Amino acid sequence: MIKLHDKTFEPYLSPVDLNKAVLKVASELTADYSKREKPPIFIAILNGAFMFASDLMKELNFDLELSFVKFSSYEGTESTGVINELIGFNQDLKGRDVVIVEDIIDTGSTLERVLPLLNAKGVNSVRIATLLLKPTVFDKKYQINYVGLEIPNIFVVGYGLDYDELGRNIKEIYKLSQ
Numbered sequence: 001m002i003k004l005h006d007k008t009f010e011p012y013l014s015p016v017d018l019n020k021a022v023l024k025v026a027s028e029l030t031a032d033y034s035k036r037e038k039p040p041i042f043i044a045i046l047n048g049a050f051m052f053a054s055d056l057m058k059e060l061n062f063d064l065e066l067s068f069v070k071f072s073s074y075e076g077t078e079s080t081g082v083i084n085e086l087i088g089f090n091q092d093l094k095g096r097d098v099v100i101v102e103d104i105i106d107t108g109s110t111l112e113r114v115l116p117l118l119n120a121k122g123v124n125s126v127r128i129a130t131l132l133l134k135p136t137v138f139d140k141k142y143q144i145n146y147v148g149l150e151i152p153n154i155f156v157v158g159y160g161l162d163y164d165e166l167g168r169n170i171k172e173i174y175k176l177s178q
Protein backbone atom coordinates (compact mmCIF):
# COMPACT_ATOMS: atom_id res chain seq x y z
CA MET A 1 0.00 0.00 0.00
CA ILE A 2 1.11 3.56 -0.65
CA LYS A 3 -0.38 6.89 0.36
CA LEU A 4 -0.53 9.92 -1.95
CA HIS A 5 -2.13 13.05 -0.54
CA ASP A 6 -5.26 11.79 1.25
CA LYS A 7 -5.73 8.47 -0.56
CA THR A 8 -4.29 4.98 -0.37
CA PHE A 9 -3.39 2.88 -3.36
CA GLU A 10 -2.60 -0.81 -3.77
CA PRO A 11 -0.40 -2.63 -6.30
CA TYR A 12 -2.15 -3.31 -9.60
CA LEU A 13 0.30 -3.73 -12.50
CA SER A 14 3.85 -4.91 -11.83
CA PRO A 15 6.94 -3.89 -13.80
CA VAL A 16 6.66 -7.29 -15.55
CA ASP A 17 3.05 -6.56 -16.59
CA LEU A 18 4.07 -3.11 -17.82
CA ASN A 19 7.03 -4.48 -19.75
CA LYS A 20 4.71 -6.97 -21.50
CA ALA A 21 2.38 -4.13 -22.47
CA VAL A 22 5.30 -2.07 -23.81
CA LEU A 23 6.59 -5.01 -25.86
CA LYS A 24 3.10 -5.66 -27.28
CA VAL A 25 2.76 -2.08 -28.51
CA ALA A 26 6.36 -2.06 -29.74
CA SER A 27 5.92 -5.18 -31.84
CA GLU A 28 2.70 -3.91 -33.41
CA LEU A 29 4.33 -0.57 -34.21
CA THR A 30 7.39 -2.30 -35.64
CA ALA A 31 5.19 -4.37 -37.96
CA ASP A 32 3.44 -1.23 -39.21
CA TYR A 33 6.19 1.39 -39.32
CA SER A 34 9.63 -0.20 -39.63
CA LYS A 35 9.68 -0.36 -43.41
CA ARG A 36 8.39 3.09 -44.29
CA GLU A 37 10.34 5.27 -46.67
CA LYS A 38 9.94 8.32 -44.46
CA PRO A 39 10.49 7.85 -40.71
CA PRO A 40 7.34 8.29 -38.64
CA ILE A 41 7.21 10.96 -35.98
CA PHE A 42 6.13 9.92 -32.50
CA ILE A 43 4.54 12.67 -30.45
CA ALA A 44 4.19 11.92 -26.75
CA ILE A 45 1.81 13.92 -24.62
CA LEU A 46 3.28 15.40 -21.46
CA ASN A 47 3.33 14.98 -18.57
CA GLY A 48 1.82 11.53 -18.18
CA ALA A 49 3.30 9.76 -21.21
CA PHE A 50 6.96 10.44 -20.43
CA MET A 51 7.77 7.08 -18.84
CA PHE A 52 5.85 4.95 -21.34
CA ALA A 53 7.37 6.91 -24.23
CA SER A 54 10.86 6.39 -22.83
CA ASP A 55 10.44 2.61 -22.43
CA LEU A 56 8.62 2.27 -25.76
CA MET A 57 11.29 4.12 -27.76
CA LYS A 58 13.98 1.77 -26.45
CA GLU A 59 12.08 -1.13 -28.05
CA LEU A 60 11.68 0.47 -31.49
CA ASN A 61 14.68 -0.33 -33.64
CA PHE A 62 13.96 1.63 -36.80
CA ASP A 63 14.37 5.24 -37.89
CA LEU A 64 11.90 7.51 -36.14
CA GLU A 65 11.60 11.00 -34.76
CA LEU A 66 10.34 11.79 -31.26
CA SER A 67 8.75 14.95 -30.01
CA PHE A 68 6.64 16.04 -27.05
CA VAL A 69 3.63 18.28 -26.67
CA LYS A 70 1.90 19.63 -23.62
CA PHE A 71 -1.60 21.02 -23.34
CA SER A 72 -3.31 22.93 -20.63
CA SER A 73 -5.96 20.79 -19.02
CA TYR A 74 -8.83 22.91 -20.18
CA GLU A 75 -11.93 22.31 -18.12
CA GLY A 76 -13.90 25.41 -18.86
CA THR A 77 -17.64 25.35 -18.97
CA GLU A 78 -17.86 26.58 -22.55
CA SER A 79 -17.14 23.69 -24.86
CA THR A 80 -15.46 25.78 -27.52
CA GLY A 81 -13.05 22.95 -28.27
CA VAL A 82 -10.20 25.39 -27.72
CA ILE A 83 -7.15 24.03 -25.97
CA ASN A 84 -3.94 25.78 -25.14
CA GLU A 85 -0.74 24.31 -26.48
CA LEU A 86 1.78 24.96 -23.70
CA ILE A 87 4.41 23.16 -25.74
CA GLY A 88 2.88 22.92 -29.19
CA PHE A 89 3.36 21.04 -32.41
CA ASN A 90 6.24 23.22 -33.48
CA GLN A 91 7.72 21.19 -36.30
CA ASP A 92 6.49 20.95 -39.88
CA LEU A 93 4.17 17.95 -39.89
CA LYS A 94 2.94 18.28 -43.46
CA GLY A 95 2.85 14.87 -45.13
CA ARG A 96 4.20 13.09 -42.05
CA ASP A 97 3.03 9.85 -40.47
CA VAL A 98 2.33 10.71 -36.85
CA VAL A 99 1.91 8.37 -33.90
CA ILE A 100 0.52 9.95 -30.75
CA VAL A 101 1.82 8.38 -27.55
CA GLU A 102 -0.47 8.55 -24.51
CA ASP A 103 -0.30 7.08 -21.03
CA ILE A 104 -4.00 6.43 -20.61
CA ILE A 105 -7.20 7.03 -22.52
CA ASP A 106 -10.25 7.39 -20.37
CA THR A 107 -13.17 9.30 -21.96
CA GLY A 108 -11.02 10.17 -24.97
CA SER A 109 -11.88 13.86 -24.70
CA THR A 110 -8.27 15.04 -24.53
CA LEU A 111 -7.34 13.43 -27.81
CA GLU A 112 -10.61 14.45 -29.40
CA ARG A 113 -9.40 18.01 -29.00
CA VAL A 114 -5.84 17.29 -30.13
CA LEU A 115 -6.65 15.37 -33.32
CA PRO A 116 -8.13 18.33 -35.25
CA LEU A 117 -5.01 20.37 -34.47
CA LEU A 118 -2.89 17.69 -36.09
CA ASN A 119 -5.14 17.25 -39.07
CA ALA A 120 -4.99 21.00 -39.65
CA LYS A 121 -1.21 20.61 -40.09
CA GLY A 122 -1.69 18.46 -43.17
CA VAL A 123 -0.32 15.21 -41.77
CA ASN A 124 -0.37 12.14 -44.00
CA SER A 125 -1.69 9.90 -41.21
CA VAL A 126 -2.30 9.89 -37.46
CA ARG A 127 -2.50 6.84 -35.27
CA ILE A 128 -2.73 6.54 -31.51
CA ALA A 129 -0.68 4.36 -29.18
CA THR A 130 -1.66 4.20 -25.52
CA LEU A 131 -0.32 2.18 -22.64
CA LEU A 132 -3.74 1.89 -20.98
CA LEU A 133 -7.31 2.17 -22.22
CA LYS A 134 -10.52 2.14 -20.20
CA PRO A 135 -12.79 0.67 -22.90
CA THR A 136 -15.96 0.94 -20.82
CA VAL A 137 -15.45 4.70 -20.47
CA PHE A 138 -14.13 5.58 -23.94
CA ASP A 139 -17.05 6.80 -26.03
CA LYS A 140 -15.53 8.68 -28.96
CA LYS A 141 -15.66 7.86 -32.65
CA TYR A 142 -11.95 7.81 -33.50
CA GLN A 143 -9.92 4.62 -33.36
CA ILE A 144 -7.28 3.76 -30.78
CA ASN A 145 -4.80 1.80 -32.87
CA TYR A 146 -2.33 0.39 -30.33
CA VAL A 147 -3.27 -0.52 -26.77
CA GLY A 148 -0.87 -1.98 -24.19
CA LEU A 149 -3.53 -3.05 -21.70
CA GLU A 150 -7.25 -2.58 -21.24
CA ILE A 151 -8.30 -1.82 -17.67
CA PRO A 152 -11.69 -1.39 -16.00
CA ASN A 153 -12.98 1.97 -14.86
CA ILE A 154 -10.66 2.39 -11.90
CA PHE A 155 -8.28 5.20 -10.93
CA VAL A 156 -4.61 4.31 -11.28
CA VAL A 157 -1.31 6.03 -10.54
CA GLY A 158 2.36 5.44 -11.20
CA TYR A 159 4.52 4.93 -14.30
CA GLY A 160 3.88 8.53 -15.37
CA LEU A 161 0.31 8.74 -14.13
CA ASP A 162 -0.45 11.05 -11.25
CA TYR A 163 -2.92 11.72 -8.50
CA ASP A 164 -2.83 15.48 -8.15
CA GLU A 165 0.76 15.50 -9.49
CA LEU A 166 2.07 12.82 -7.12
CA GLY A 167 2.96 9.28 -8.12
CA ARG A 168 4.44 9.83 -11.58
CA ASN A 169 7.84 8.48 -10.51
CA ILE A 170 6.60 5.12 -9.22
CA LYS A 171 7.82 2.28 -11.42
CA GLU A 172 4.68 0.19 -11.24
CA ILE A 173 0.99 1.00 -11.35
CA TYR A 174 -1.20 1.21 -8.27
CA LYS A 175 -4.97 1.42 -8.06
CA LEU A 176 -7.08 3.39 -5.66
CA SER A 177 -8.10 1.32 -2.64
CA GLN A 178 -11.82 1.19 -1.93
Ligand code: IMP
Binds near residue numbers: 048108110155
Ligand atom coordinates in the same frame (compact mmCIF):
# COMPACT_ATOMS: atom_id res chain seq x y z
P1 IMP B 1 -9.49 11.50 -21.21
O1 IMP B 1 -9.44 12.84 -21.89
O2 IMP B 1 -10.77 11.30 -20.43
O3 IMP B 1 -9.23 10.33 -22.15
O4 IMP B 1 -8.42 11.49 -20.09
C1 IMP B 1 -7.11 11.43 -20.38
C2 IMP B 1 -6.25 12.02 -19.30
O5 IMP B 1 -6.87 11.97 -18.01
C3 IMP B 1 -5.01 11.20 -19.18
O6 IMP B 1 -4.01 11.65 -20.07
C4 IMP B 1 -4.65 11.36 -17.73
O7 IMP B 1 -3.92 12.54 -17.56
C5 IMP B 1 -5.97 11.52 -17.03
N1 IMP B 1 -6.45 10.24 -16.46
C6 IMP B 1 -7.48 9.47 -16.89
N2 IMP B 1 -7.64 8.37 -16.14
C7 IMP B 1 -6.66 8.42 -15.19
C8 IMP B 1 -6.29 7.54 -14.10
O8 IMP B 1 -6.86 6.47 -13.84
N3 IMP B 1 -5.22 7.95 -13.35
C9 IMP B 1 -4.54 9.12 -13.59
N4 IMP B 1 -4.85 9.95 -14.60
C10 IMP B 1 -5.91 9.61 -15.39
Ligand code: MG
Binds near residue numbers: 045103
Ligand atom coordinates in the same frame (compact mmCIF):
# COMPACT_ATOMS: atom_id res chain seq x y z
MG1 MG C 1 -2.12 12.59 -19.45
